[in-house]
Amino acid sequence: DAKTTQPPSMDCAEGRAANLPCNHSTISGNEYVYWYRQIHSQGPQYIIHGLKNNETNEMASLIITEDRKSSTLILPHATLRDTAVYYCIVTSSGGSYIPTFGRGTSLIVHP
């Protein structure tokens, strides 16, 4: 699986959009971009995933660049409860499937 690079920390004001970047320059054609978040020491929670098109669900939007070498997770109206560590993962289906979580981005949403 391709490795990812994320900033170690970010902060955002409550009610504003939080834009979390992720670089995955070695991504291959059959690999998907997944985002998870971990609130405090709870189990990571799935947020969204995509291959090459932008995606949106009730939690967030995922913007993938045309060359697929980077992506951005957007939380449109961040709340205090969005304070968490966000992990960007690139992975394919089948095989050994050992997703590498790395250290993620610690997002702090402040009042």
Place this chain on the structure above:
Amino acid sequence: EAQVTQNPRYLITVTGKKLTVTCSQNMNHEYMSWYRQDPGLGLRQIYYSMNVEVTDKGDVPEGYKVSRKEKRNFPLILESPSPNQTSLYFCASRRDVGRVPSPLHFGNGTRLTVT
């Protein structure tokens, strides 16, 4: 409710005393795995299983054993725990069908302390 259940949530034990952390999922998922999380090191995979009776090593398997006798259960066994296995452990599962890798579902974690 679809979930991954780990037990116990907290466990304090002594060096060398065998222990088992249980993991059960009610979603009929084929794939299950165990992770450990340590400060500054992120989540590292210990073992995974693609289906019943099929298990394989992850990145940090030393000192651990697993078994997959039933689809829903994937226990993590520490035959002789040592203090360096003090960590936060997570079990996860996912479906394993189709070309699109399905999302992982995680349990709430087991905080293990080995003295």
